[in-house]
Amino acid sequence: MDFLGVAGRKIIIFGLANKKSVACSIGRVLVEAGAEVIHVVRSEQRAETAKKLFPESKVFICDVENEANIIAVRDQIDRAVDGPVEGIVHSIAFANYSEGLKPFHETLKKDFLQAVDISCFSFISIANHFRSLLANHAALVTISISTTRMAAENYGYMAPVKAALESSICFLAKSFSAFSEVRFNAVCPGLLKTSASAGIPGYIDSYLFAEKATLRKKALRTEEAANVAAFLLSPRSSGINGQCVVVDAGMGMNYFDAEIVTKAAL
Template identity: 30%
Template sequence: MLTLKDKIGLVVGIANDRSIAYGCARAFRAAGADLAITYLNDKARGHVAPLADEMAAEMFLPCDVEDPDQLDATFDAIGARYGKLDFLLHSIAYAPKVDLEGRLVDSSRDGFGRAMDISCHSFMRMARLAEPLMEKGGALLTVSYYGAEKVVDNYGLMGPVKAALECAAQYMASELGPRGIRVNVLSPGPIATRAASGIPGFSGLIDDTTRRGPTHHLAGVDDVGAMAAFLVSDLAANITGNITFIDSGYHVVA
């Protein structure tokens, strides 16, 4: 039986009730986990606070991963309150609009570097801070997309950034495995999140996935949440380094 009772989880990346991170947080909470939930800034707080209240989150913290002090403070607060962390979900990605909408070869050095820092390297920073809190093992999850493996029209800059994230997660799985810390990647199909709205032609991608995917329907945030809850549970104790598609089978279609 899947249960997360007595487990403490950190969820980073909820923007609103359409966020993948929100679907995952709901699944974690439904399975019995206690959650610490973060928000990006004061503007985002108003959207995230009601969701944190809904899930009875015991900790609600500001966490801008570009601010080292805020990131350190998040993990320090979890350590002070619980003395441990059992799992975390990293569900954040960013690229400057001008770089995201243009060709990859035209992307700016600064834009590419910032996208890589926020979307990829921040996961490594979180892992480093989580490791001392996972003395008895734990689970780290991040979120990618099929555009990391194959060229998807208009995905552009985020393709190589997500490819780096997937590769990093596999190296992290190797490095942290001896500590009992598992690292896995969720790869959902297209979901109408706020972040996805910035991808040109996104509605066409949804239509194509629905038409060509084997099940002919879209996976939603609750489908992703169900897989996330499984992967951080003890039922997945020997699953690490995986990139798990939750895309109604679209990734198998030529």
């Protein structure tokens, strides 16, 4: 039985970098469910990776930092794909930590604005420029974080950027409702073991702490976030719109875990 109801549906995934990417896990879940997955990646190198991981999928290249590239890849996909697009995944984030970790108040304007452009505005731009390709009931899903209200020092200015992304979901849902039934939602996972996260200073220690804080004492798996993304892309989630779905295996309610408190009090 096709529970999700995505078999044969065309779904575009932006952001695959390698086999550990959230975008890769989402792609695997969707392919297994019978969807026609189309990948959009940032570079030729990543395109080669995508083709190896998804030999049956069409792969396109787009650096979303330049809005003209989004328009160009829209046109390329329009020419190459028959029928409407039923879903889009936005799994794109970038922060420049090349100068090392700084206190938040020392964040450089150019770094902050670049992160907003790539990690947040790109989702708005993709929605806008791809709207002519979308089915009336299409679903768009982005990837955020489990909370933007926790001042994690090593995550720096990316939490405010993700907060902007989450707010944008509500405004996109409202804006598109004037002419369609297109839905916008976010998957907000706890800490994951991905290549992108490995570039965050001090991430390993935070990941190990998160594992201890998780109710089951086992870290969140990337495929668990991917499963939720697939659900939000499917008609089974038709009543969910403008929402941020937290996937953290209970971590967010367990900061006063007895084991963690005991160790901190020693």
